Amino acid sequence: MRISQLFSVFLAFSELLAVKVLYHFEDDTVILPCGQLSNETIIWQGPVNYSTYGYGEIINPKLSKSTRLSVIHENGSLQYNLQIRHFSSEDEGHYKCIRGGSLKGVKEEFFTLTIGTRPINLRIEEEDSQNIVYGYLNRVLKLSCTVIHGIPNGKLVWMINNKTLEEETSALLVYSFKPKQEDHLQNYTCATKSDISQYSMERTVQLFVFMLPIVSISFNKTLGIPEGEDLSLYCNYSSNHEVKELKWEKMFPHNSQLDERSPYLNIKSINRQNAGKYKCTVTNMAGIASDIVTIEVYYPPTIHVTFEDRGSYKQLNCLANGVPDQYIFTQWEHRSDYSDLIRYLPDNGIGKLILPNTMGETDRHHDRGFYICHASNNVSLNGSNSFIRGEFFLKARGKPYFVTSNNNTQYGIKGQHGHLTVDFVSFPEFKNISIIGGDMINSSDNYNLETMRIVDKVYNKTVYVNGSRLVISMNIKNENDFRSYTIKLSNQFGSTTFNISLRSASCPETPEIMKIMPRESKVIVQWRARFHGGFPQSFFIQYRRRDVQYWNTIPVSDPRMHIDSIDGLTPRTEYFIRIYSKNIKGKSNFTDVILIKTGITNDSDSENLVFLVLIVPFLIAIGVLYWQYKKGNLRALERTSCFKRQPINNEVGIEGVENNVNEMQNNIEQNPVAQNLDVLVYSSIDRRAHLSIGQTVSYSTTPKKKPNYLEKRKVNKASVGQASGTVNTATKKGPDRLSYIEVSFEPNPNEYKFYIHGSENRTNYVDIDFSKKVSSYADSHRESDDDSIPQACAMQNYE
Incomplete structure (x- = not known):
């Protein structure tokens, strides 16, 4: 048998066994799939003469290209795929996968690998040097695409926006269609398509569509113009390429060409003989287009608005008078005194408006304002809006009312002058104002009134209206002034009230x-x-x-x-x-x-001991002295006192301290017996003693020495325990050391003077002036204590 016959037999056998012919470009990585059908090991064979390439996952090492071959297999998978890297002509030929199995036809799978080539010379016949193709609107356009195919022979495809328009297995593909307006400047792509790659080559052109001009003289095909005015028409056209000609024609009583070549047609002082149809014609490469407008010479209407109060309802009439005697009425406008738009109201079609009665609005004479109607007979004045307006001012009347922009909550600052502010409207004018709250009942001296433009919400629209502003002055003395105030206004139609809550808006006061x-x-x-201060404080x-x-x-x-x-x-x-x-x-x-x-110990037993040893005997002594006083034995009390008679204040204690610290502040409570004394009290200052008489005065005279900083010392008024004032007084001055006694006073004596007497004849040594103020404690270290200065609170007055 000859070789050609053997080859024919092989081809027939290959077709019988469904040989898969695969094309790949050189240097590609090729993968031939093969799935296992039984437990038998897969064998891969290939050119030449079905040589053994692989057994299972093992590649035949005797092959010259064994380094480019591999069997891809994953554990648990039945796939044993042959991979060929850097595909070349050496790899072309027939491959076979022997899979085993009971059926002979499925035991083997055949593949034929062939080197493919890419197509060349892809062209679009109609494109110019700028890659543009030209066509005409609604005329048939043919786009021709040619190519020299590669191996295998592929297809040509016409596409637009990745959407296939036409596809064919040919070296020439022609796409015919009629361009529409939306096709102008669209991109059309011709591409090759084969089994090797989806689109290996492609070429794109842009379509330019020649279109007829678009011509428009006016949106309204019939235009009315007042007699005697100048008529100006504009031929508005558009063309995507050069215009060859533009002309105007008058179409009555017979067609006649006007001597106009510009888009504008101007007629001075038009009259009724100029009425008729006017045509503008524009010509370009694609053809001719035109537009026609009818000119009617009219005079516009005059508008007059009347008002009818029919008791149960109110009616406004928009009366128009013009030629032609056919009118269009638009919705009415309701505007405020200052022309702010409040609302639109529907017209009944013949120029009449019935005002609706709206609860909460009409009774507050919110119907007050300008009412504007618009009517047209399609005649415009000098190119302006053809609708002519007419207006009427409705003077609504009723009881006064407070506008919606008022604040029910207003703010002030304690100890300062403030004011309450309200805006209101009253037509007719109000007769009486009453202010209820605090000391301002019916007090006309406490307020100012000013007529002005104010803000109100009328029919849910915020606008300016004519009104008045009432400003009530007040002196905020204490917290009780922060309360509710009621303002009442009255006119001939009735009265109305408004409540204001005055609140504080300041920093808190200093705690005590x-x-x-x-x-x-x-x-x-x-x-x-x-x-x-009006807010929660911490x-x-x-x-x-x-x-x-x-x-x-x-x-x-x-x-x-x-x-x-x-x-x-x-x-x-x-x-x-x-x-x-x-x-x-x-x-x-x-x-x-x-x-x-701070103390030595906070042990409760020690405190009890101090109380028993020091306080109890002291209380007993005070009780005895008081008993002697009641019996009239004053001398016994005078021997232990250096004070003249003065009342003992029961609210806060006064103490004497040594070196700015009174031991009583640390350990000793006030004497409850002495607090109730109302006798002539004297007490001697004994440098060996420490004594506290009730809540009037206490002192400590234990000798102590300190450096003499007298020239730099400052006096501090402070509160210790229940005492809120301490005065430091130097009693002896040496060259460089200072002995001193400190005496604490609180409260200030309000009926008797306080003296420091001599111990023998009660001679006045010192008079104490309680009206003076003193600064806080200071020594040489306080000069740098900048943060001890009280911080001022920035307050804002709210209206």
Whole structure:
């Protein structure tokens, strides 16, 4: 048998066994798939003469191209795919996968690999050098695409926006269609398509469509113009290419060409003989287009608006008079005194408007204002809007009302002058104003009235209206002035009221320290809150050691509690203490600075011992003296007193302290017996003694020495325990050391003078002036204490 016959037999056999012919470009990576049908090992064979390429996953090492071959298999998979890298002519030929199995026809799978070539010379016949193809609107256009195919022979495809228009297995593909207006400047693509690649070559052209001009003289095909005015027509046209000709024609009584070649047609002082149809014609490469307009010479209407009050309803009439006597009425406009648009109201079609009765609006004479109608007979004045307007001002009347822009809540600041402000409308004018609240009932001296433009919401539209502004002046003395006030206005139609709630808007007032109780390593502080300024306030305790410049701040977690403690202090150490409060407006001033000294121990037994040893005998002595006084034995009391008769204040204690610290502040409570004394009290200052007489005065005279800083010393008025004032007075001055006695007074005597007498004949040594103010404690370290200055609170007055 000859070789050609053998080849024919092989081809027939290949077709019988469904040989897969595959094309790949050189240097591609080729993968031939083969799936296992049984447990037998797959064998790959290939050119030449079906040589064994692979057994299972093993590649035949004797092959010259074995390094480019591999069998791809994943564990658990039945696929044993042959991979050929860097595909070349050496790899062309027939491949076979032997899979095993019971059926002979499925035991083997055949493949034929062939090197493919790419197509060349892809062209679009109609394109120019700018890749543009030209066509005419609604005329047949043919787009021709040619190519020299490669191997295998592929297809040609026409596409637009990735959408296939036409496809054919040929070297020439012609796409015929009639371009539409939307096809102008669209991109058309011709591409090759084969089994090797989807689109291996492509070429794109842009379609330029020649279109007829678009001509428009006027949106309205019939135009009315007042007689005697100048007529100006404009031939508005568009063309996507050059225009060859533009001309105007008059189409009555016979067609006649006008001597106009521009888009404008102007007729001076038009008259009725010029009425008729006018035609504009434009010509370009694609053809001719034109537009016609009819000119009617009319005179516009005049508008007159009348008002009818029919009791149950109110009616406005828009009366028009013109030629032609056919009118179009638009919706009515309701505008405020200042021409602000309030609402649109529908016309009934013949120029009449019935005002609706709207509860809450009409009774507040919100119907007041301008009512504007528009009518047209399609005649415009000098090119303006053909609708002519007419207007009528409706003067609505009724009881006064307060405008919606008023604030029911207004703000002021305690201790300052403020005012309440309300705007209202009253037609006719009001007769009486009543102000109810505080001391301002019917007081005409407390307010000012000004007629002005005010803001109101009329029919749900915010506009300006004519009204009046009432400003009520007031002096905000205390918290009781922050309350509700009622303003009542009356005119001949009735009266109306408006409520204003005046609220505070300021920083809180400075709190007041009531008691400070030192312990060994902490201090308990109790204070009294003052006016909060109109907002929730919180409190802050500040403290520092006397020899330290900077303050520590402790925020009080619960603003309802007016007692807190400072923990972690050093025993037997002097500390400055102050408090301030804060709200959303800012901070209050600081309280006066208080100097305290922490104790030795906070053991309750020690405190009880001190009470038994010191306080109880003292109370007994006071009781005996008081009993002697009641019996009339005054001398026994005078021997222990250096004061003239003065009342003893029962509210707050006065104490004397040594070196700015009174031991009573640390350990000794007030004498309850002495608090009730109302006798002539004298007490001698004995340098060996420490004495507290009720809540009037206490002192400590234990000799102590300090450097003489007298020239730099400042006097501090502060509150210790229940005492709120301390005066430091030097009693002896040496060259460089100073001995001194400190005496604390509180409250200020209000009926008797306070004196310091001599011990023998009660000679007045010192007069105490309680009207003077003193600054806080100071020593050489306080000069750099900048943050101790009370912070001013910036307040804003609200209207």
